[in-house]
Amino acid sequence: MPLNDIQDVERLKKINAALVSRVERSMDQQGNAFSLFQTAISLENRVRMRTEELHSTLRRLEQSNMALSAAKESAEHANLSKTRFLAAASHDVLQPLNAAHLSVSALAEVQTSEEGRKLVRQVERSLQTMEDLLHTLLDISKLDAGVVEPETTDVNLETLFSALRSDFQPIAETKGLSLRFRPVAIAVRSDRTLLRRILQNILSNALRYTRRGGVLVGTRQRGNMIRIDVADTGCGIPEDQREAVFEEFHRGPRMSDAELAGGGLGLGLAIVKRMAGALGHPVTFSSTVGRGTIFHIDVPVSTHPVPEPGTVEAERQPGYGLFGTKVLLVENDADVLAAMTSLLERWQCTVRAATSTDEALDALGDTDWVPDIIIADQHLEGGDLGTMTVSQVRDYLGRAVPALLVTADPSESVMNAARAAGIEFMRKPLKPAQLRALLAHLLA
Template structure:
């Protein structure tokens, strides 16, 4: 079997067989499978050339391999290369075939060979040339392969370099990405740490507030709770996720779950106070739990412990009750003390009145006059104490009126003249014709305190007081040349008990309450109080008082307004005097009898009623104290006396109680209030007014017999003085009048068919004026009606017009205005044509208004102020005022009631 080897296309040995060791040598060093490394050097080139040729031709290749030395002999052999396909690769089977008969020739016998040797050499030479050509070819192929390999290596090197650069770039990117990831991880760690800190802070906040808080999801399952919640529910950490309904509550709160569902659906918080065990109280508040996107993920229920607040509120309520009780007790004490103090003052005042009638010398009259001023000052101080008490108690009622300010200034000038003269000071009053809108009693007290203060701190010089006009106000000023006030104390002087230069608190300087009272009364009345001063030069105190819109008289506001007793001869009548103080009762009896009146006196109400019932006494006037023994006070006596006499007898209540409640009760009973101590001339004037009013009221009945067919004016008013005054004005114009004190009395006496008009007060006891108009209209009696009241407004005017009134007159009213209204009403009653023409004219005036003016007119007649009208119509208040002025101009109306009459007539 010849030696053979199986190799791959890369010359790697796969299998060896035969005596292959004669052709292959194992190289020194690391073992290898490369055939070219193991083959003998002499045949390496031939073998490589044969393998390449077999691979290229894919055919068997054979060539002479030459000879090898073996055991001292030369052995010739032949190379056979056979390509074999094995899958995608090509294998080569190489066979070393020895030539027989040529292997035994010794080497040294070659030189002796014959001529055949030369031929052999030539063949060898040819073979060598062939090998050389093959070697050259192999060299070229190797060079080409080497060039290709070098080019591939260069490409590979470039690719490797590019790859290396890409790897470097990727490495940098990875390094940058790694740094970013590291930074992001650090930020994430910081964020997590911050969130953990925030969570800890929130948890500590929730826990530190000791506020029971429940977080519930939309299914009302527990999401979180604070430890304080355990006071209200049996809740454990493991209860998170459980429905709240499964837990037992320590509170009486049956509406918690229902309220939570309401909050979930309506998103409106609900708060409620609930009571827990052991007397604890909590304010339970449910709010929607909102997520970051605004969605509602559940509710938050908080329970705030308000037990202490409940206790404090209860304690405050008890303290308030005790304070109210103490304040009430103080007020009762002051009222009782005032009554007890006013009794001797009243006796002194009446004695002074008697002395004034008896004394004849100028010196005696001067002393009696000074006594009268002193008594007036004492009464004023007593009233001030009660006023301050009422201010502190919040019960002082402001009774504003329009009056000439000079009346107050005159009284105060007379009151302080003697004091100023005694101090060697000149007291100067500047006469004024201005009218003011204020409470006359409280304003007088403010000026009195300022004047007293000015005289107290003025050692020499003079005190000047008067008033001046300043835009919409009247500024009452008191100037003095006293010590002045440092600028640093201009505000402090209005504090209670603050006095200048009176560190020793000398009683001669008073208590330091005068200016404090002025400031508090000014705040109550809405009058600004100001002061300017220069040390050692004097001071000026100012009170800014509102001026009235119109300087209307008060004739219809008081009793006997149109009847002036001083301008008529004195009248006499019968007077019932009721007072439990014997001194006052006797003095009143003496004074009244001295004026020619018939006087009957009683100790209490029961005795007075006994005199009326069994002795047939029918007094024209009842003069009674308010506080009477025996169970009846003065008002209760007045009611029962009128019932017993079957008429509205005039009643004057003499009392030292000036509280708002008492004054209101007296006014409600249609009685006149006289504050103790009353002066004799005031009492005399009142009695004369009562008698004049009664005489005026009776006069129309006498004239009625002679004027049956004449037009008549029905006057219905519960105020005796006003009713008598209206009758007097109308009768002076020869107008027939029938007067009634109630609407029921008018209906009882009214007989239709006569030419007449009705003048009725809107506010009457029992059936009111509006109710009377409705009843007359329902019965088919259409009397021209004038409604008059001291408490009117536009809405009342509209109601009156709708009820059938043709005129609406506001108090106070002047004589000519009353006569003009009555004249129009009688003209309407006399001639229906005049009424029709008036309505046509009114319709034409109203039709001349614009659409916007019609809207504003409707709202004005509904009683809305300009501010509200502006909001409703979406325009400015100034525009509304301009439209209102234009409406008044186009219609010719001078007042809102006149405008209401015109609008209703045009309807």
């Protein structure tokens, strides 16, 4: 082959190799592009799937939130319904309980044997336990439902301590314990009734679990706060029970069968926790097993001058001068009416009974019989209200006859209506001794 032809062939081979290489590179690039295209499509599909899953999850979450909201609303409604039911049920249950209290009191006065008096005391204790349980359950229900609205005012601690001393001194003396309150000339901002209930429950627990020594109530000021301390020399609270003491139906160790029989319901500190929470008063405690416990309640100090101590109802002298007292008794429950009439007559009172406003006015005749005092239930026959009955009787007689509203209705509106009408107020079930003391006070 001529040299020129050989050179041409070699040159064509090189050109061909270069073209083949370029074609291969081009094909590789196209293959990579196609691979990237496929990858992009795959990623897009995965993103679409994840987006759909996310939307589905969000929809399920939204539905779950709606279900939770509906369940919460239903639970709140059920809680309020429970509170209303307990309030209504307690009113109906307290009516016969009140009649039982009054009947047992009348029965106690005719007992001549020690055995009879012992049985009466046992019945009274059982009735008192039932009453305490009903009131406590109603209180817990109200607090859990958030329907308790504290009425914040200036509370004179010396007056409050005086009332508590009167309540608990007999209990302490019965157990051979000392009960001391350190004097304090200061007022705090709180709800008077709720703060007293908190201290009552703590004191009751302190005396129950103390066998020797006693209980001391004192205060310490810390800036704009007053810390009320209730210290006892009781059995103390073990470390493993400190979280449980504020739970319902928790009871500490008992020392004897007598203490077990006379023990509480295990609801006292549960009430304390809820009431303190409603007031915004922190409650804490420190305790040493075998040496005692100190409960602390932090309450804001009042910026106003200390109110003058008022007359403490519990410290009123009883005064039993009821002989010949004319009582207009307005009560629609037959059992309560009979028991109350029997009790008043044993106190040498003259009683005229009625079940409604019209009957009460009829009982007065042509004002030839003027009652010294009116005792009325709030809810009477025909939908009459005791406060209105008292008002109409007073108008009919033309004089402001002393009156007492006795009711198992626990609502604040009833108490406020009685106060506005100048009517004394007592809740059922009545304690006969307190009733007699209040009647003597009103007639004095």
